[in-house]
Amino acid sequence: xxxxxxxxxxxxxxxxxxxxxxxxxxxxxxxxxxxxxxxxxxxxxxxxxxxxxxxxxxxxxxxxxxxxxxxxxxxxxxxxxxxxxxxxxxxxxxxxxxxxxxxxxxxxxxxxxxxxxxxxxxxxxxxxxxxxxxxxxxxxxxxxxxxxxxxxxxxxxxxxxxxxxxxxxxxxxxxxxxxxxxxxxxxxxxxxxxxxxxxxxxxxxxxxxxxxxxxxxxxxxxxxxxxxxxxxxxxxxxxxxxxxxxxxxxxxxxxxxxxxxxxxxxxxxxxxxxxxxxxxxxxxxxxxxxxxxxxxxx
Numbered sequence: 001x002x003x004x005x006x007x008x009x010x011x012x013x014x015x016x017x018x019x020x021x022x023x024x025x026x027x028x029x030x031x032x033x034x035x036x037x038x039x040x041x042x043x044x045x046x047x048x049x050x051x052x053x054x055x056x057x058x059x060x061x062x063x064x065x066x067x068x069x070x071x072x073x074x075x076x077x078x079x080x081x082x083x084x085x086x087x088x089x090x091x092x093x094x095x096x097x098x099x100x101x102x103x104x105x106x107x108x109x110x111x112x113x114x115x116x117x118x119x120x121x122x123x124x125x126x127x128x129x130x131x132x133x134x135x136x137x138x139x140x141x142x143x144x145x146x147x148x149x150x151x152x153x154x155x156x157x158x159x160x161x162x163x164x165x166x167x168x169x170x171x172x173x174x175x176x177x178x179x180x181x182x183x184x185x186x187x188x189x190x191x192x193x194x195x196x197x198x199x200x201x202x203x204x205x206x207x208x209x210x211x212x213x214x215x216x217x218x219x220x221x222x223x224x225x226x227x228x229x230x231x232x233x234x235x236x237x238x239x240x241x242x243x244x245x246x247x248x249x250x251x252x253x254x255x256x257x258x259x260x261x262x263x264x265x266x267x268x269x270x271x272x273x274x275x276x277x278x279x280x281x282x283x284x285x286x287x288x289x290x291x292x293x294x295x296x297x298x
Contacts, residue, residue: 006032007124010051012042012068013086014060018109022055025113031120039068046078053124055116058087058098058106066101073102080130080155082123086111143220143262146211151182159259160220166256167202167222181205181218194223222260227295234294235278244271248284249291 009031013019023033034051036042040063042054054072058065065085073079085098085106098106104123107116143163145156153174164173180195184205195203208217222243232242240261247257254268261268272284281287 006030007052008032008034008049009120010034010036010042010045010054012036012039012054012060012065013057014038015057018057018086018111022111022116025116029113029117039063039065039071042068043071046072046075046081050078051081052127053120054081054083056083056085056103058085058089058094066097069098069101069103080127082127084119084123144208144217145177145220146215146217147178147181147185149185149214149216151178151185153178154215159262162259163220163222164203166252166259168197169252177203177205177220193218230295231291235275237275237278241271241275241278244268245275245279245287245291248272248275249288249295251288 007030009026011019011022011026011033013022014037019035019037023035026033034045034049036045039060042056045051056065056069060068065087069083069085072081072083079102082104083102085103086109087094087098087106088109089095095106104126105119107119142157143160145160146154148154156174161174164177165171167173168176176197177195180193184190184193184207188207191207193205193207195205202223204221204223206219206221208219211217227246228239228242231237231245232239235242235245237245240263243261244257247260252260254265254272257263258265258268263271272287275287276282279287279290281290
């Protein structure tokens with residue numbers, strides 16, 4: 001029977017004694033332990049290896065645990081990893097500081113190992129539940145994103161990010177989406193919002209509802225245009241073929257078109273084969289020119 005992989009705990013502390021004690025205890029409890037003796041070392045480690053949980057000393061020289069946590073949480077790839085603070089600081093303001101910088105919990109030193117195991121177990125379980133929900137959304141290929149009340153992105157599925165970047169033709173297309181949502185947040189009356197950089201309507205945001213006290217869920221779709229219908233009627237195309245041709249005319253690559261329309265690269269190619277036949281052309285460049293000519297006539 002194959003051995004189950006161990007959960008990875010990143011232990012961040014500048015004290016050799018604490019590192020030795022906690023490493024032994026965690027390894028005996030069945031965890032794999034990574035060690036960092038400073039905040040900067042921790043940031044370097046998570047660039048290469050993604051831990052399941054981080055134990056972080058609050059008081060360290062140069063970069064303290066609070067600043068380290070803020071920088072960890074600023075990285076979208078690891079922002080969901082639970083961070084438990086270890087601190088000898090027990091004043092309320094220090095606890096608030098720890099939680100405010102992104103920590104999910106704190107333990108006071110000296111660390112009680114039984115309590116540490118229990119806290120780790122709870123937060124790993126919670127993290128897996130949240131991750132499972134996001135993975136389920138990702139696997140379904142949904143173009144979803146959630147924002148906080150201030151308009152900033154809380155999370156988004158990879159499909160949503162790729163759709164935005166493909167439709168906007170930019171790797172920072174999400175900035176325009178954020179500003180559009182921020183404007184909507186002022187009155188929150190419309191259920192559908194157009195994302196129209198430069199007056200060109202390229203995406204639609206549908207508000208699906210609130211999923212938390214300060215979390216608003218949206219679904220993204222590529223805008224449906226009258227141009228689709230023009231191409232469909234002129235060349236006797238199917239709805240999907242007209243959508244593909246429209247994006248070809250706008251200079252999008254097959255991969256981008258697939259992301260925008262939720263199609264596989266193979267399906268995009270199949271549609272292109274039919275488009276070439278119906279337009280009487282042999283390649284995408286000729287198809288794009290012919291489509292652009294028709295659109296400029298209208």
